[in-house]
Amino acid sequence: MSRVTGKSTDLLAFDEVVEMLKGEITIVRGLREIPLDAIIGSVGRYHDFTRSFLPRDDTDAERWARVQASINQRGMDPIELYQIGEAYFVLDGNHRVSIARSRGYETIQAHVTEIQTRVPLSPEDQPDDLIRKAEFTAFLETTHLDETRPNADLQTTVPGSYRLLLREIAEERARLSKNQSVDTPWSHAAARWFDKTYSPIIKVIREKGLPHDFPNRTETDLYVWFNRKRDELTDQLGWQVPSGLLLRIFLLPRACALVKHVLAAGQLHRPTTSTRQLTP
Structure with a gap:
């Protein structure tokens, strides 16, 4: 699809973005309802999922199934996100984001910490x-x-x-x-x-x-x-x-x-x- 649209299917790496945009000051924003489409990166698992949070490796299927079974039994716990501008990066909860998207959810609950930068990031940014x-x-x-x-x-x-x-x-x-x-x-x-x-x-x-x-x-x-x-x-x-x-x-x-x-x-x-x- 990336060849057709000209858009990358890769998640953005949080540490690289923070370094490039010189993010420094952090503000705890608390529990919020976040649009899933605004989550465009990850802190440590950006190689494991596509931009739409589809798993890249079948070997992760067992872990994905365990998380899904836990959600079915206990419900979905809030994830943890970093915010830069209007875009978000997963600190904890990559599989929960993946499962939420597979179920057609539009939003997800998350504990949010904002990283302030001079230039904001958009969910559409490539x-x-x-x-x-x-x-x-x-x-x-x-x-x-x-x-x-x-x-x-x-x-x-x-x-x-x-x-x-x-x-x-x-x-x-x-x-x-x-x-x-x-x-x-x-x-x-x-x-x-x-x-x-x-x-x-x-x-x-x-x-x-x-x-x-x-x-x-x-x-x-x-x-x-x-x-x-x-x-x-x-x-x-x-x-x-x-x-x-x-x-x-x-x-x-x-x-x-x-x-x-x-x-x-x-x-x-x-x-x-x-x-x-x-x-x-």
Whole structure:
């Protein structure tokens, strides 16, 4: 099924997720009713079950049968889960989750302990999503934009995007440090970059309706695309193209229509005698 859907059938490993998302603070949430579909990983048995908690090995059938017999006699005891964002990981009770799903249950009782992270996890997240969220976590640990600009949505869908954003912030930090003759904190440089560089471009992107036209892309995706095109144009011309100039081009209706066409087609053609194709 994974080949058809493009989704992994593997459970996520709790320790790996905590390490990637830098989970630290724990909060005991107590006994709760948890959707079974939101349980996507395990602490120690992630190799033994599929993402839908089907046993991977027939040798586990005896253990599965014993647990099922116990449930039939005494009922199902609450399991123990770790929570990260809206996703859950089994600490104790993997077989009970498996049996509950086989019986068509939608929820299960669980004692829940929450692990807090800067970037939340979703039950729909796949391994590729986890990689992007790990990059986002590292970005926020450096910039602290989740603290200085808590309402900012800087998520991307393209791995590697945060390297470009960090490069811009590093350039802003270097300018500030040189002008002020002091070592500017990353958090201060990032906040200034967000206000003076990122936000004006996002404002134009919103005005031109690009997020509506490309619902599967985030605003930060579009910002990164814009800056990559600016850099490509700079390389072709041999001189720095100011963002303000490209913003004014964005404001022209025909130019905006071209930008939308380029984004939809996934390419940009340069009108020269030797046409070059650029991939966003």
